[in-house]
Amino acid sequence: MKSSQAIILSAGPNGLGALRGLTKQHVITDVITTNNNEPALFSRLVNRAETTTQERLLETLLTWPGSGQVLIPTSDWYVEFLTNHETLLQEKFNFVLPTGKLSEKFIDKKQEVELVATFTNVPKSLVNLPSTSQAFTNELPLPVIIKPRSNELNKLGQKNIVINDQIQLDEFYRQYSFALEYCIAQELIKGSDENLWVCNCVFNENSDLITAFTFQRLQLTPPHYGVTCYAKSYENQEVIEQVDKIGKGLKYAGPAMVEFKYDSKSQQYKYIEINPRLGLCNYFDTSCGVNNVYATYCVALGLPVEERPKQTHRVFISVYEDLYSRYRDNQSLFTIIKTYLRDLLRPHTFIYFAWRDPLPAIAVGLNQLRSLLKMSIAKLRRKKRNS
Structure with a gap:
């Protein structure tokens, strides 16, 4: 060894x-x-x-x-x-x-929004929810998205809740009145998943942006408000410039995953969130020529990093999750096949599978199959008991 x-x-x-x-x-x-x-x-x-x-x-x-x-x-x-x-x-x-306990502040979305608002375009936000739904709409018009402040403070039991009208907001207040202090609310930026962009990057100890990789999200799981399961890499200089401003403004060091959504109404990329760590799709970065993991390794050791590399164009897919998400999104079989055929000849990066390292994908696939069988058996048993 x-x-x-x-x-x-x-x-x-x-x-x-x-x-x-x-x-x-x-x-x-x-x-x-x-x-x-x-x-x-x-x-x-x-x-x-x-x-x-x-x-x-x-x-x-x-x-x-x-x-x-x-x-x-x-x-x-x-x-x-x-x-x-x-x-x-x-x-x-x-x-x-990140210096100055920034990582702790980024894990709490209330502190996060207050920190970055000076340096980038942030959606209209309520970091302290008022005690009544009427007072809420007086401060922030609908539709909105309500998020738990952190995983640790998640009293909602889900990643977020979308509120489109007053009836839904009243129901939220009835059901989650005990959790108001553990949530923030933001304006819901309209537009398809294709308006969502991610920048995976690394800052050195001087808060210089030494690597940056951007990709366009095309499908999320759960649909529209989850994590990336289908995406394409494109260099988005406007997003990179915003990330650079955030890093320098906060004196940030280390890896980060920064998310934006393009708001066609204001014609701006608006900040969604930052994760003070390597992103979910970090091997997508690497396969496109931007090895953010190795850059993080070099920063930790004080080693020099080569001039910021140019990214190549590839498709990212998490097959199991993408198929499930498209099914939940009520996409037709024809639409799904058309999407895959359209990108068939492009180079692909798979979230689990790699030709030189195939076993993790097989193990995950078997686990997913076992879970599906258990769910199907439980469903059949419930149906039998109710018949």
């Missing part, structure tokens, strides 16, 4: 993509996770892997063989973990976090 140079704190496809991005640059990489079903655990690229619990993660790291490795967090929880134990972990490892 070789001594590792980096340790991925792995969460879902984020962790798998980070592993593939580092090994592409011949960085010897270990993986630590708190989930037995992590796709990265099935990868042939792993140097050493271990599954632990959240409670024992600190102990696992402090007793990990060797020292000086770069820690790469791939979820908000892991970023928060590093922030909470920063002083202790810095004695053994290298890693980069």
Whole structure:
């Protein structure tokens, strides 16, 4: 077993993509996770892997063989973990976090909106929801989208709630009156999923934007308000310029995933959110020539990074999730086939599958199949009991 140079704190496809991005640059990489079903655990690229619990993660790291490795967090929880134990972990490892506890503030959407409003175009927002629905509409006209302030403060049980009219708003207030202080509300920017753009990027310790990769979202799961499952890479200079302003204004360091939506009414790209970590689609970046994972590794070690690379054009797809999302979106079979055929000859990046590392995709597919069978059996049993 070789001594590792980096340790991925792995969460879902984020962790798998980070592993593939580092090994592409011949960085010897270990993986630590708190989930037995992590796709990265099935990868042939792993140097050493271990599954632990959240409670024992600190102990696992402090007793990990060797020292000086770069820690790469791939979820908000892991970023928060590093922030909470920063002083202790810095004695053994290298890693980069936004300065001044920025990562903690970005995890709370209320603080996030207040922070970035000075540097970019933010949708009209209510960071403190009033006590009545009437007072709400006096401050922010409908339609709106209501979001939990963070995963930890999520009292809604879902990623967001779209409110189109007063009846829906009244029902929200009846059902979630206890959760108002844990939510923010923003104007709903109208337009299709194609108006959504993401910039995955890395800032160095001087808050210079050293890598930037932009892509256009085309399908989300759940439909319209979820995570990317189908996208195309295009360089969007206007979005990159806004990201650069945010980073410099906040004195940001490290990786970030910044989301925007084009508002045709104001003809502006409006800020949606920032995640202070590598994005879900980080191997999409790498396959298009912008290796944000390796750039993060270099920043953590104080190594120079080459001049900002130009991105190539590819299609990103998460097959299982995309098919399910299109089904939920009531798209016809003809429309789905037409979409796939239109892009068939373009180079593709798959969220789980890679020719040199196919096993994670197979493992995820089998897990999805087992889940589908369990759901189908449970449905048949309910139907039998009710007949």
